[in-house]
Amino acid sequence: MKFKQLGIFSKASVIWLGIVMFMVVFGQWIPLPKPTNFDIDAMGVGLFDSLKHPLGTDSNGYDLLSNVIRGARPSMLISLISVGIGGLIGSTLGIISAYKRGKLDYIVNTLFNIVLSVPALVLGLALVAVLATNPDPNIEVPTSRRVIVIILSLTIVIIPILGRIARGATLSWSNREFVVAARSMGMKDSQIIMKHIVPNVLPAIYAVAFLAIGVVIVVEGSLSLLGVGIVDGVSWGSMIARVRGDLEYAPHSMIVPVVVLALTVIACNQLGDVLRSQLDSREGRL
Amino acid sequence: MSSLLSLSNLRITFDTPRGQLAAVRGVDLEILAGESLGVVGESGSGKTVLSRASMGLLTMSTAHRSGTVVFDGQDLSTASREAVRDTWGTGMAMIFQDPMTALNPVRRIGSQLSEGLRVRLGMSRKEAKKRSIELLQLVRIPDPEKALRKFPNQLSGGMRQRVMIAIALACNPKLLFADEPTTALDVTVQAQILQLLSDLRQELDMSMVLVTHDLGVVAGHTDKIAVMYAGEVVEYAETKELFANVRMPYTEALLNSIPRLDQKSSGRMAVIEGRLPDPTQPEPGCAFASRCPYVQEKCQVEHPELQKADNGHQFRCHFPLGVAR
Numbered sequence: 140m141k142f143k144q145l146g147i148f149s150k151a152s153v154i155w156l157g158i159v160m161f162m163v164v165f166g167q168w169i170p171l172p173k174p175t176n177f178d179i180d181a182m183g184v185g186l187f188d189s190l191k192h193p194l195g196t197d198s199n200g201y202d203l204l205s206n207v208i209r210g211a212r213p214s215m216l217i218s219l220i221s222v223g224i225g226g227l228i229g230s231t232l233g234i235i236s237a238y239k240r241g242k243l244d245y246i247v248n249t250l251f252n253i254v255l256s257v258p259a260l261v262l263g264l265a266l267v268a269v270l271a272t273n274p275d276p277n278i279e280v281p282t283s284r285r286v287i288v289i290i291l292s293l294t295i296v297i298i299p300i301l302g303r304i305a306r307g308a309t310l311s312w313s314n315r316e317f318v319v320a321a322r323s324m325g326m327k328d329s330q331i332i333m334k335h336i337v338p339n340v341l342p343a344i345y346a347v348a349f350l351a352i353g354v355v356i357v358v359e360g361s362l363s364l365l366g367v368g369i370v371d372g373v374s375w376g377s378m379i380a381r382v383r384g385d386l387e388y389a390p391h392s393m394i395v396p397v398v399v400l401a402l403t404v405i406a407c408n409q410l411g412d413v414l415r416s417q418l419d420s421r422e423g424r425l
Numbered sequence: 426m427s428s429l430l431s432l433s434n435l436r437i438t439f440d441t442p443r444g445q446l447a448a449v450r451g452v453d454l455e456i457l458a459g460e461s462l463g464v465v466g467e468s469g470s471g472k473t474v475l476s477r478a479s480m481g482l483l484t485m486s487t488a489h490r491s492g493t494v495v496f497d498g499q500d501l502s503t504a505s506r507e508a509v510r511d512t513w514g515t516g517m518a519m520i521f522q523d524p525m526t527a528l529n530p531v532r533r534i535g536s537q538l539s540e541g542l543r544v545r546l547g548m549s550r551k552e553a554k555k556r557s558i559e560l561l562q563l564v565r566i567p568d569p570e571k572a573l574r575k576f577p578n579q580l581s582g583g584m585r586q587r588v589m590i591a592i593a594l595a596c597n598p599k600l601l602f603a604d605e606p607t608t609a610l611d612v613t614v615q616a617q618i619l620q621l622l623s624d625l626r627q628e629l630d631m632s633m634v635l636v637t638h639d640l641g642v643v644a645g646h647t648d649k650i651a652v653m654y655a656g657e658v659v660e661y662a663e664t665k666e667l668f669a670n671v672r673m674p675y676t677e678a679l680l681n682s683i684p685r686l687d688q689k690s691s692g693r694m695a696v697i698e699g700r701l702p703d704p705t706q707p708e709p710g711c712a713f714a715s716r717c718p719y720v721q722e723k724c725q726v727e728h729p730e731l732q733k734a735d736n737g738h739q740f741r742c743h744f745p746l747g748v749a750r
Contacts, residue, residue: 316527324541325513
């Protein structure tokens, strides 16, 4: 699949995610007002009102564009890391349990169901409350610890989602005759899983992983909005949380991070769909 | 000739919600080195289960096997999983019914073909590629180098079945199970594939078990024929002897149900009325009794034993055909 063959929405999604990844990698070197400096002469500047602040400032005079760019890194990294680790663990568990069947499958599937029954936000709140708070409110919990706990809780949320997809796909593929054929040639189970099951299951996992990135960005934002995210207001979610009191006077200061977050989620979903339809159709494409 | 595979009193049962399903009920068979055996029977008579069980491929927890399987002097029913696996590919190999589902759709022919060579024979990438090309030439695939880079969906049904045969032959098996190798193909391709299997068997000096529901398929391509019905061998003889002196009413019914050109095309096709007995409900008498045109009282109550004539012709019938009754 070449870029040219993509539809207009998919093209826009690729471009948008490219911009976001550029912000993640090179964001800090873009010559813009420092996101932590407030401009006392330009508080609450509207969208496109000033050349110095292209996306305006919030009611405290923080430049929105530079904040959005700085926010890309924690938002994207947290979701990429947790989907990556969670996806790896989840699909490994799902594939092995579905291939082996029996007791192992029963146990793994039950665990998946238990974790799935806990809402992501509740799990995140509970973990942050237990692992990333200090009984003495005067002692600040280091940000890195919070980030790790948030990644941990999001990883736990992702494991059963991707695990069940991998399990379902493996169940149907491992019943195919080519698995029996491979066994009849004397292949070991591990070789069959790596060479015959995984290549067939991957498309489904990729597609859902992309959707999951979108979900995780939203959950991370919601955690920040509830005040248990990253405290310094650096991610998109915590930007929204910080300005929610200004919705009346400076609505654009909330609209900017919300639109950026929404576009990223939509782009992830779009590409997940494209990826699945592309990778899935090889069997039928003549 | 020495015995290559011998099954004795092989029974396969499956646990089902309706009780124990006896798919294979006490089969004794012997396959000599270099010999080809046709296993014939209608759907559900246990042909496929028999061939998979002889290889040991039935590993689901609901399948139970009793009896012994001796392959090349080694008792597979008591051997370890690893020892059984070592016989797969190099000792016994199988060609599957539907070449569409038996090939992995997302991997190229070349990598699927060289897989067995590299894993089982420890060949290098280069050697495996060379051998893959030879194998594809052996199964008469034109332009083998190009075919190696194709995906299964880019080949026709006949070509796919040839690839399956090449994969099965990759590690020079002594015994090849062909489980309805032509059922998914059209008639002209069927003839080609059968001829190919016959030729290859003689070229490579293999034994072959050809499983099919079509007596016409086995007629020209096997040395011996075993007819199966309801999980039992009901008639077993050399191919010529079987067609010349049918003893078992079921075999006769099978032969009669082959459509003929000299029949009136307007008439009803000859069929065997009724259906297979329920494999979860064993009956005391002959399994074919309810459908047999020659049925007598004894058939309903007493299970016939396998009788052996002097020329090796075996049949399971109280009142065999061609004998005064």
